[in-house]
């Protein structure tokens with residue numbers, strides 16, 4: 001059963017990409033093509049839970065991430081990303 005999104009969060013291209021911790025980028029290797037990962041590295045969301053800009057790849061690995069629908073993240077609005085993932 002698909003979970004309902006509490007928030008619909010806009011994804012945007014950022015001129016100053018946020019750093020993605022190795023723990024997150026390492027897990028994604030093999031899950032998506034290098035080209036797709038390179039593109040997603042330039043994307044951010046304004047997270048309504050931690051109330052700051054978060055790298056899209058961190059959002060993607062976050063426990064509250066449900067799905068990406070084109071330019072939007074469906075977010076369950078529960079636990080946000082761990083503080084050690086929020087770099088830069």
Ligand code: SF4
Nearest residue numbers: 047059062064065075
């Ligand atoms: S999935 Fe996580 S990082 Fe993304 S918007 Fe929701 S709480 Fe924030």
